[in-house]
Amino acid sequence: MPWWFFRRRSRPAASQTAPAAASGWQLGEVALPRLHGSRRYLQEQPYLLPKDLGEVNRLDFQHYILRAVLRGNYLAPIQQPRRILDVGCGTGQWAFELAHQFPQAQVVGLDLEQVKAATSPPPNYRFVQGDILQGLPFDDNSFDFVHQRLLVLAIPQAAWPDAVQELVRVTSPGGWVELVEASIAPKDLTPSGPVTQRLFGLGGELAALRGIDSEGVVARSLDYYLSETGLVNIERCQIEVPVGEWGGRLGSLMALNFREGAKALSAPIAHRFAITEQEVATAIEEMLQEFNRYHTQYSYIVAYGQKAC
Numbered sequence: 001m002p003w004w005f006f007r008r009r010s011r012p013a014a015s016q017t018a019p020a021a022a023s024g025w026q027l028g029e030v031a032l033p034r035l036h037g038s039r040r041y042l043q044e045q046p047y048l049l050p051k052d053l054g055e056v057n058r059l060d061f062q063h064y065i066l067r068a069v070l071r072g073n074y075l076a077p078i079q080q081p082r083r084i085l086d087v088g089c090g091t092g093q094w095a096f097e098l099a100h101q102f103p104q105a106q107v108v109g110l111d112l113e114q115v116k117a118a119t120s121p122p123p124n125y126r127f128v129q130g131d132i133l134q135g136l137p138f139d140d141n142s143f144d145f146v147h148q149r150l151l152v153l154a155i156p157q158a159a160w161p162d163a164v165q166e167l168v169r170v171t172s173p174g175g176w177v178e179l180v181e182a183s184i185a186p187k188d189l190t191p192s193g194p195v196t197q198r199l200f201g202l203g204g205e206l207a208a209l210r211g212i213d214s215e216g217v218v219a220r221s222l223d224y225y226l227s228e229t230g231l232v233n234i235e236r237c238q239i240e241v242p243v244g245e246w247g248g249r250l251g252s253l254m255a256l257n258f259r260e261g262a263k264a265l266s267a268p269i270a271h272r273f274a275i276t277e278q279e280v281a282t283a284i285e286e287m288l289q290e291f292n293r294y295h296t297q298y299s300y301i302v303a304y305g306q307k308a309c
C-alpha cells in the first residue's frame with residue numbers, strides 16, 4: 001500500500017446528514033489551475049471535472065450507459081412536450097436525442113460552455129450559454145419538460161434547493177422536472193475494497209473544499225428538493241448497477257466509466273494531497289481489480305415531479 005493510503009481522512013467541511021437549507025453557497029477553495037497537465041478545468045466555478053475532449057468522450061460514453069440503465073432517456077410520464085430544457089447539457093447528446101424523438105418540440109441545451117460545435121445538431125435544437133447558479137435566462141413557465149442530470153459535482157450542496165427552485169420556475173404548469181444523480185460517497189459503492197474507498201474518500205475531500213456534497217446527501221434528497229418547491233406526483237427511483245467485469249457488459253462499461261472519471265480527477269487529487277499522478281494511476285488500477293473481487297455495485301437516483309396546473 002502507498003504511504004498516503006493510511007493518512008487520516010479529515011472531515012469534509014460541507015458534510016451534513018440532512019439536506020442543507022436554501023441558503024447561499026461559498027466557493028471554499030477556488031482553485032484548480034486552469035490547465036493541469038493535459039487536462040483543462042474551469043477556474044471560477046465549483047465544477048470539479050475537466051472541460052476537454054477526454055471528458056467529452058467520457059460523457060458521451062456515460063450517456064449510452066445511462067440510456068441502457070434507464071431503458072430510455074427519461075422516466076417522467078411526458079406526452080408530447082413542446083419545449084424541452086436540459087440544464088448542464090454537457091455534450092448535448094441527451095438533448096439531441098430528445099430533439100429527434102420529439103421533432104415538433106423546441107429543445108434547448110444549457111451549459112457554461114458549448115462543446116461539439118462542429119457537429120450539426122438537429123434543427124429543433126438550440127444551445128444557450130448559462131449558469132444555473134446565477135439563475136436561468138428564461139421566463140417563468142417556459143418549458144414542458146426540464147431535465148438535469150449529473151450536476152452533483154457542479155452545484156454546491158447548499159445551493160441545491162435554490163437550483164431546483166429555478167428549474168421549477170421555468171417549468172410550465174402541468175410540465176415535468178426530472179433530476180438524475182449519483183453519490184460520490186465511498187459508502188454508496190457497496191461492497192467495495194479499501195483502495196476504492198480511499199480513492200473516493202480523496203475525491204470527496206476535494207469536493208467538500210468547494211462545498212460539493214461528498215456524502216450522498218444530494219442524491220438521497222432529490223425528491224425532497226422537488227417536494228419543497230410544491231411539485232406534485234413526485235416519484236423516486238433507485239437503479240442499482242454492477243461495476244466491473246463480474247457484472248457482464250454493463251459492469252465492464254461502468255468500470256471503464258469509473259476509470260476515466262477517476263483519471264479526470266487524478267491531477268487535482270495528486271496536486272491537493274501531494275502525491276504523484278503515478279500513485280493515483282496505480283490506485284485506479286487496483287480499484288478496477290477490487291470491483292471484481294468485491295462485486296461492487298453503484299446506484300443512480302432518478303426523481304421527477306409535476307408542476308401543478
Ligand SMILES: C[S@@+](CC[C@H](N)C(=O)[O-])C[C@H]1O[C@@H](n2cnc3c(N)ncnc32)[C@H](O)[C@@H]1O
Binds near residue numbers: 047049088150155
Ligand atoms: C458531469 S457533466 C453532465 C453532462 C450531462 N448532463 C450528461 O448527463 O451527460 C456536468 C455538466 O454540467 C455543466 N455545468 C457545471 N456547472 C454548471 C453550471 N453552474 N451551470 C450550468 N451547467 C454547469 C458542465 O459544464 C458539464 O457539461
